[in-house]
Amino acid sequence: xxxxxxxxxxxHPSIVTMPEDFETFxxxxxxxxxxxxxxLSGSRVxxxxxxxxxxxxxxxxxxxxxxxxxxxAWVRRVVSNKSISLFRRRTSEVKAVTRLAMRRxxxxxxxxxxxxxxxxxxxxxxxxxxxxxxxxxxxxxxxxEVAKILGCTESTAKVHLHKARKALAKRLKLDExxxx
Amino acid sequence: xxxxxxxxxxxEAVRESVASAELMLFEAGVPGARKSERPxxxxxxxxxxxxxxxxxxxxxxxxxxxxxxxxDDSRVAGQSAQPTGxxxxxxxxxxxxxxxxxxxxxVGTQAPPGVVDGRFDQVLNLTIVxxxxxxxxxxxxxxxxxxxxxxxxxxxxxADLAEAEVDAEGNWxxxxxxxxxxxxxxxxxxxxxxxxxxDVSVTVIYTPPSPDATFVPDPPEDDPSxxxxxxxxxxxxxxxxxxxxxxxxxxxxxxxxxxxxxxxGTATPDDRIRVGSDYGQxxxxxxxAGEWSIRVPFRQAPLGEPFTVTVTNLETGESFEFEFTPTx
Numbered sequence: 259x260x261x262x263x264x265x266x267x268x269x270h271p272s273i274v275t276m277p278e279d280f281e282t283f284x285x286x287x288x289x290x291x292x293x294x295x296x297x298l299s300g301s302r303v304x305x306x307x308x309x310x311x312x313x314x315x316x317x318x319x320x321x322x323x324x325x326x327x328x329x330x331a332w333v334r335r336v337v338s339n340k341s342i343s344l345f346r347r348r349t350s351e352v353k354a355v356t357r358l359a360m361r362r363x364x365x366x367x368x369x370x371x372x373x374x375x376x377x378x379x380x381x382x383x384x385x386x387x388x389x390x391x392x393x394x395x396x397x398x399x400x401x402x403e404v405a406k407i408l409g410c411t412e413s414t415a416k417v418h419l420h421k422a423r424k425a426l427a428k429r430l431k432l433d434e435x436x437x438x
Numbered sequence: 439x440x441x442x443x444x445x446x447x448x449x450e451a452v453r454e455s456v457a458s459a460e461l462m463l464f465e466a467g468v469p470g471a472r473k474s475e476r477p478x479x480x481x482x483x484x485x486x487x488x489x490x491x492x493x494x495x496x497x498x499x500x501x502x503x504x505x506x507x508x509x510d511d512s513r514v515a516g517q518s519a520q521p522t523g524x525x526x527x528x529x530x531x532x533x534x535x536x537x538x539x540x541x542x543x544x545v546g547t548q549a550p551p552g553v554v555d556g557r558f559d560q561v562l563n564l565t566i567v568x569x570x571x572x573x574x575x576x577x578x579x580x581x582x583x584x585x586x587x588x589x590x591x592x593x594x595x596x597a598d599l600a601e602a603e604v605d606a607e608g609n610w611x612x613x614x615x616x617x618x619x620x621x622x623x624x625x626x627x628x629x630x631x632x633x634x635x636x637d638v639s640v641t642v643i644y645t646p647p648s649p650d651a652t653f654v655p656d657p658p659e660d661d662p663s664x665x666x667x668x669x670x671x672x673x674x675x676x677x678x679x680x681x682x683x684x685x686x687x688x689x690x691x692x693x694x695x696x697x698x699x700x701x702x703g704t705a706t707p708d709d710r711i712r713v714g715s716d717y718g719q720x721x722x723x724x725x726x727a728g729e730w731s732i733r734v735p736f737r738q739a740p741l742g743e744p745f746t747v748t749v750t751n752l753e754t755g756e757s758f759e760f761e762f763t764p765t766x
Binding site: 276277278279282286288289290292293296297302305306319322324325326332365366367368369370372373376377391395396398409411423426427430432433434435 | 440442445446447448451452453456459461594596614615616618620621623641686700731
């Protein structure tokens, strides 16, 4: 018996698939997405909120997003865009601060000054370069996956990373070295 | 210290910070559970309002001639005289879900009536016999089977509500594709009178096989100096491989100020793919790996009104339709 096939509206049969269980997906991905939001927003208060918003958006469209080859990439793209957007970051920060006041939540622990400075310089980069750096180093992803998340070609992602590394090395007065 | 060393150190610092943080993880797997934090203020308000109402009621009643309560009814008086927040118990929605209830894969789902456990429904005796909950499978194509009241129909909670085959004795089965690492499959039944059962569900663990070692990555599109790789046998033979035309949409909605979507899929290499709509279009040829991706900005689209986006393979005439909705 072949897998159940349901005709799409244009007559092309489509494979009927079941989306991954959202809870499983959430438990697996949440902390990494919070880390991404933290690195790109610089806000220990708003990072979790930004991640939550991205997962809520995913959940609302889970019937579709859950069937993607890489739903995690979709969530990361959403949170990357939200985090890098100054306006959204400040709005989330206001909401998060309000929630903190009501529930006395503990924000993300501070990181060392040198590390914090690194991410500040990253956030000063053009948007795509900052996102590429965060995905490449924070999640240790190969360039092809960085490209998928950012929705660009692999060579474009390489260009973003190349330019970002050049700028970071200059600002931080470091040896650029070879890509590890 | 090189840039890579500094970057990796900073990355590790962020990971450690998040790893050690007390994050508000969802317990029921439903983002609505997050809202259980928001009712905190509402809970307090309800508790205060409820307590106040009780005080007013008791004081008012006590002033009535022929009081309802005996002056020495200390138990009632004690309860009424000291209303506290604890007297008004607000049970968050997720706490009302009885054990073994259906996995909340949809927003706001609580345990529907008739569900004894996740795999059995009392209304139409819908059961899942195979696979068992948590079973590990190595093939993405899985046959789900079970029993139901004879004469009933059984459907899977897929986008198109795929229908199972049911025999005269009420044995049903359907084959579905699952995704890694785990998939929760939900089913419901419907009898001839149109009565629907509760959902029953089962979770399977799917581990896909290792990636194909001969996978050839896409060549960089922006570097025309690189010709086809030696692994590209189709190019050396001069006969392009036939690849099924598929299309998918990345978002489906977006801020009106910077509305765009990304359409991607597969097609026979070099096929021309066009994305068209009333508010934006784009086009591209499928690459040597049979993949294509088009980013289409949408301009001047009316807020909140979905419009149709058509993706067409100009070589075969096949097309897919999607909807995009500009949001605020």
